[in-house]
Amino acid sequence: MTFADQLNAFFMSPSTRTKLITLRTIWRDWHVREQVITNDEYGVDYQKLIGHLKATNPVMVSFVESITTTTSMNLDAVMRAPMRIPLTRQPITSTL
Helix, strand or coil: CCHHHHHHHHCCCHHHHHHHHHHHHHHHCHHHHHHHECCCCCCECHHHHHHHHHHHCCHHHHHHHHHHHHCCCCHHHHHHCCEECCCCCCCCEECC
């Protein structure tokens, strides 16, 4: 299963796609990114991200946990990979 197939299987509804867009927007905020980036500055530190979300947006904690526990998708890829995310049921497209 390709990365795009996994994205489309997990983010099927407009509400989950909105949460995905919210999560990616959080990553794009450089103030937040500085707080949740790994020590080598190449990825997302899961514990730091969860801590930040608990403090600022607790609803997103269960969403991130479901991504990491029920899929084989890498959280770095979900947050950082270039993709087009329509809010309709059209497929999410990614270059990965």
